Amino acid sequence: MSHDNHESHHVNYLAVFFALCGFTALSVVFDVLSFENHAITVVLVMAVAVAKALCVMMFFMHLKFEGNWKFMLLAPTTILAIGLPLALMPDVGVAYYIPTAPQRGEWREQMEEYRAVHGTGHGHGGEDHGDEGAHEDDHPGSAEADDSSE
Numbered sequence: 145m146s147h148d149n150h151e152s153h154h155v156n157y158l159a160v161f162f163a164l165c166g167f168t169a170l171s172v173v174f175d176v177l178s179f180e181n182h183a184i185t186v187v188l189v190m191a192v193a194v195a196k197a198l199c200v201m202m203f204f205m206h207l208k209f210e211g212n213w214k215f216m217l218l219a220p221t222t223i224l225a226i227g228l229p230l231a232l233m234p235d236v237g238v239a240y241y242i243p244t245a246p247q248r249g250e251w252r253e254q255m256e257e258y259r260a261v262h263g264t265g266h267g268h269g270g271e272d273h274g275d276e277g278a279h280e281d282d283h284p285g286s287a288e289a290d291d292s293s294e
Contacts, residue, residue, distance in 0.1 A: 160203045167196045 171192040179185050202208040258264075 155203050164196055167192050
Protein backbone atom coordinates (compact mmCIF):
# COMPACT_ATOMS: atom_id res chain seq x y z
CA MET A 145 0.00 0.00 0.00
CA SER A 146 1.20 3.38 -0.88
CA HIS A 147 0.69 6.37 1.38
CA ASP A 148 1.61 8.94 -1.24
CA ASN A 149 -1.85 10.53 -1.36
CA HIS A 150 -1.97 11.22 2.38
CA GLU A 151 -0.95 14.58 3.68
CA SER A 152 1.55 14.92 6.44
CA HIS A 153 -0.17 15.21 9.81
CA HIS A 154 2.57 16.84 11.77
CA VAL A 155 1.34 18.41 15.00
CA ASN A 156 3.38 20.84 17.03
CA TYR A 157 2.63 19.29 20.42
CA LEU A 158 4.67 21.90 22.24
CA ALA A 159 2.44 24.66 20.87
CA VAL A 160 -0.66 22.69 21.91
CA PHE A 161 0.85 22.24 25.37
CA PHE A 162 1.44 25.98 25.75
CA ALA A 163 -2.08 26.70 24.47
CA LEU A 164 -3.51 24.35 27.12
CA CYS A 165 -1.36 26.02 29.79
CA GLY A 166 -2.62 29.42 28.64
CA PHE A 167 -6.22 28.22 28.75
CA THR A 168 -5.68 26.86 32.27
CA ALA A 169 -4.19 30.16 33.41
CA LEU A 170 -7.10 32.00 31.82
CA SER A 171 -9.65 29.88 33.67
CA VAL A 172 -7.80 30.52 36.96
CA VAL A 173 -7.80 34.27 36.26
CA PHE A 174 -11.55 34.18 35.55
CA ASP A 175 -12.14 32.27 38.76
CA VAL A 176 -10.02 34.64 40.86
CA LEU A 177 -11.64 37.77 39.44
CA SER A 178 -14.73 38.77 41.35
CA PHE A 179 -17.56 39.38 38.93
CA GLU A 180 -20.78 40.81 40.31
CA ASN A 181 -22.76 37.93 38.87
CA HIS A 182 -21.41 34.46 39.60
CA ALA A 183 -23.03 33.16 36.42
CA ILE A 184 -20.55 35.22 34.36
CA THR A 185 -17.66 33.41 36.01
CA VAL A 186 -19.27 30.04 35.38
CA VAL A 187 -19.89 30.81 31.71
CA LEU A 188 -16.34 32.08 31.15
CA VAL A 189 -14.69 29.14 32.91
CA MET A 190 -16.92 26.68 31.03
CA ALA A 191 -16.04 28.34 27.71
CA VAL A 192 -12.35 27.94 28.46
CA ALA A 193 -12.96 24.30 29.45
CA VAL A 194 -14.69 23.67 26.11
CA ALA A 195 -11.74 25.26 24.27
CA LYS A 196 -9.32 23.00 26.17
CA ALA A 197 -11.43 19.93 25.41
CA LEU A 198 -11.50 20.84 21.71
CA CYS A 199 -7.70 21.16 21.65
CA VAL A 200 -7.28 17.76 23.27
CA MET A 201 -9.80 16.11 20.95
CA MET A 202 -8.44 17.71 17.78
CA PHE A 203 -4.73 17.19 18.35
CA PHE A 204 -4.11 14.49 20.94
CA MET A 205 -6.96 12.26 19.77
CA HIS A 206 -6.11 13.09 16.12
CA LEU A 207 -9.75 13.84 15.25
CA LYS A 208 -8.68 16.84 13.20
CA PHE A 209 -7.16 14.51 10.65
CA GLU A 210 -10.01 11.97 10.47
CA GLY A 211 -12.67 11.92 7.81
CA ASN A 212 -16.37 12.61 8.20
CA TRP A 213 -17.03 9.04 9.43
CA LYS A 214 -16.31 10.27 12.96
CA PHE A 215 -19.71 12.03 12.94
CA MET A 216 -21.42 8.74 12.09
CA LEU A 217 -19.85 7.22 15.20
CA LEU A 218 -20.85 10.21 17.30
CA ALA A 219 -24.55 10.12 16.34
CA PRO A 220 -25.54 6.89 18.21
CA THR A 221 -23.47 7.96 21.20
CA THR A 222 -25.28 11.28 21.35
CA ILE A 223 -28.66 9.60 21.07
CA LEU A 224 -27.81 7.25 23.94
CA ALA A 225 -26.34 10.04 26.05
CA ILE A 226 -29.57 12.02 25.75
CA GLY A 227 -31.99 9.09 25.76
CA LEU A 228 -30.67 7.15 28.75
CA PRO A 229 -31.13 9.92 31.34
CA LEU A 230 -34.56 10.71 29.89
CA ALA A 231 -35.57 7.05 30.12
CA LEU A 232 -34.31 6.70 33.70
CA MET A 233 -35.62 10.03 34.97
CA PRO A 234 -39.01 8.72 36.17
CA ASP A 235 -37.35 5.95 38.21
CA VAL A 236 -34.26 7.63 39.54
CA GLY A 237 -34.22 11.35 38.92
CA VAL A 238 -37.71 12.42 39.88
CA ALA A 239 -38.58 9.88 42.59
CA TYR A 240 -35.34 10.49 44.46
CA TYR A 241 -36.25 14.04 45.40
CA ILE A 242 -39.79 13.33 46.59
CA PRO A 243 -39.66 13.09 50.39
CA THR A 244 -41.18 9.62 50.70
CA ALA A 245 -38.84 8.49 53.46
CA PRO A 246 -40.85 7.55 56.55
CA GLN A 247 -38.60 9.66 58.78
CA ARG A 248 -39.91 12.81 57.10
CA GLY A 249 -43.64 12.27 57.34
CA GLU A 250 -46.36 10.80 59.47
CA TRP A 251 -44.20 7.91 60.71
CA ARG A 252 -41.80 10.31 62.41
CA GLU A 253 -44.62 12.09 64.22
CA GLN A 254 -46.08 8.77 65.36
CA MET A 255 -42.71 7.61 66.69
CA GLU A 256 -42.18 10.90 68.56
CA GLU A 257 -45.62 10.55 70.18
CA TYR A 258 -44.86 6.94 71.10
CA ARG A 259 -41.52 7.88 72.63
CA ALA A 260 -43.09 10.74 74.57
CA VAL A 261 -45.73 8.42 76.04
CA HIS A 262 -43.54 5.38 76.69
CA GLY A 263 -40.26 7.12 77.47
CA THR A 264 -38.14 5.08 75.08
CA GLY A 265 -35.64 6.16 72.51
CA HIS A 266 -32.73 8.53 73.10
CA GLY A 267 -30.75 6.96 70.28
CA HIS A 268 -30.97 3.45 71.72
CA GLY A 269 -33.68 2.35 69.31
CA GLY A 270 -36.08 1.62 72.14
CA GLU A 271 -34.60 -1.80 72.90
CA ASP A 272 -34.41 -3.21 76.42
CA HIS A 273 -30.79 -4.16 77.05
CA GLY A 274 -31.48 -6.30 80.10
CA ASP A 275 -29.89 -3.97 82.69
CA GLU A 276 -33.10 -2.43 83.97
CA GLY A 277 -31.79 -0.45 86.92
CA ALA A 278 -28.62 0.81 85.27
CA HIS A 279 -30.06 3.60 83.16
CA GLU A 280 -33.10 4.73 85.13
CA ASP A 281 -32.13 8.40 85.06
CA ASP A 282 -31.64 8.18 81.26
CA HIS A 283 -35.35 7.70 80.60
CA PRO A 284 -37.66 10.68 81.21
CA GLY A 285 -40.59 8.37 81.96
CA SER A 286 -38.81 6.72 84.90
CA ALA A 287 -38.60 9.93 86.99
CA GLU A 288 -42.27 10.70 86.33
CA ALA A 289 -43.25 7.17 87.30
CA ASP A 290 -41.41 7.56 90.63
CA ASP A 291 -43.15 10.90 91.32
CA SER A 292 -46.59 9.54 90.53
CA SER A 293 -46.19 6.56 92.91
CA GLU A 294 -45.71 8.84 95.95
